[in-house]
Amino acid sequence: MSLHMNPSASGKEMTAPLIDCDVAIVGAGSAGLPAYREILKAGLKPLLIEGGPHGTMCARVGCMPSKLLIAAAQSVADMRHADGFGIRLAGPPRVDGAAVMERVRRERDRFVGFVLDDVQAMPLEHRLDAPVEFLRDGVLRAADGREVHARRVILATGTRPNVPDLYRPLGALAIVNDDVFDWHDLPRSVLVVGSGVIGVELGLALARLGVRVRVLNRSDSFAHLADPQVRAAAVDLLAPELSLVRRAQVETVRREGDQAVVGWSVDGGPVTVERFDRVLLTAGRSPALESLRLERTTMPLDERGRPRFDPATLQVQGQPVFLAGDVTGRHAIQHEASDDGRLAGRNAAAWPDVRALPRRAPMAVVFSDPQIMQVGGGYAALDGLDEIAVGEVDWTRQGRSRVMQRNQGLLHVYMRKSDRRFLGAEMVGPDAEHVAHLLAWALQMEMTVPDMLALPFYHPTIEEGIRTALRDAARQAAG
Structure with a gap:
């Protein structure tokens, strides 16, 4: 890495220093950090640029703090179900919201600290902690005026939550999931807008921790x-607790004092109005690209102003620029x-010799209770395929599940009849996170x-349910 001082037009004054690098990585999150390591491995000069706090979205406001809140809620649910085993508790569990959130923040900060330690260990010349924007192809300007000249660029800026204009009158009462993990206590009531993964996970956790929760969704979709x-089974199991x-x-959104007043209708029917302490918006997230001023470059952009890129190589069309991560x-x-970061790093280092690298079998998990999972794109990936067998297991009749009083849900596995190839699965039920791994491994192989x-399938285990579903699919093909 080298710094150059540029003379001004008069030749008497000096401008801000130039930073020269082989690869500028914009964003130091779950994609940017692996990309940085790949550039180092290739023996090139990296510059890791972060305009916000370090620590990754996963550790700060995503995977880890959400699971901390979910774990607290699960402990409450387990105590409430103890009576079914003949275990008598003195009374209903009492949730100390302040203590719950103190642990969430403390452990969240611990996870963030691990990432910060890695960043602090980097050579200072490899880091630029400042927002940047493009001036032209290969040239970025930092907020402090410094210019970065990069022969290649990786954009790993992540996403930011969408906040529909309808809810802006609520001010601070309208929140996104990023805000939840800085709470110092639990609110009395929360309206959750959206029943995707975030809405289901956080809505269920808050409800089990004693918060009055209502979840609204514009369609029939769920997680x-x-x-x-499978979707109908998941709704039947989880909708009551989520209201x-x-x-x-x-239809209407307004603020009255310290409460949000929201009115909605269903299928054009009468309007229902309720009051809430907070409104949690889970209306999706959008790529965080606006501040980069991509229009100043020759990158081909789509109608939304996002770079057109090859999903197989992550390269922006015709450019030494790569996208990675969310x-x-x-x-x-x-x-x-993380996989994107490694792929983008390798291709940026090897540019112009870019390659499509093998990707892992897709899987997704929702940490509700019972859990939800998809493998291989799930049911949607079957569209257009002929002769599919759908194997099923109803968890209500599965032995180990019943032993644990977790016998609820449904697993579907998908098989192509012509060659008996396993194609994927969807499930709501016990230990779906573990079932997903086993099935994803089988799909990738x-x-x-x-x-x-x-x-082998050991008895008695949850995994025997997988065998039941696979046998069901095989019988259909045999018939």
């Missing part, structure tokens, strides 16, 4: 499940972002259902 039977209202159209708009999942049935 991104595409299989209609879920589907096909809700928000900013691609494809999968907001930590391990996918391109296994057939007979191959999978030849593997």
